């Protein structure tokens with residue numbers, strides 16, 4: 001259940017899907033696989049961009065992935081004034097993703113985009129909890145795994 005209306009799911013989905021084109025658990029990276037990359041872009045109607053991998057790294061760093069390094073970068077986004085109101089328009093994947101991230105920021109929802117801290121997971125997710133307190137991608141999987149690990153360590157320390 002969502003505590004309030006959050007950002008448009010389309011923006012959340014695009015940002016998360018993009019961040020999760022690298023899957024640490026499966027050891028796959030769609031952006032470095034030409035066929036996978038083409039299919040991913042085609043499914044979203046986006047043009048490719050040379051800076052896609054850099055933007056992904058920077059965005060993952062910006063939302064807390066310790067394995068990614070922070071770099072400053074920019075992309076071409078146009079503000080188009082249409083009958084419904086102003087709209088950010090981008091014609092490639094980096095522009096589209098950064099425009100979506102900017103809309104989340106404007107709505108105060110950027111800090112809800114998080115990276116699961118489990119070393120073998122690092123899955124990007126959107127924290128819909130009321131007080132933005134969610135840590136794990138899934139309490140059922142990573143949260144429980146972490147609790148079990150902490151319990152084993154305590155048990156070992158006490159024996």
Ligand SMILES: [Zn+2]
Pocket residue numbers: 116117118121122123136137138142
């Ligand atoms: Zn996880």
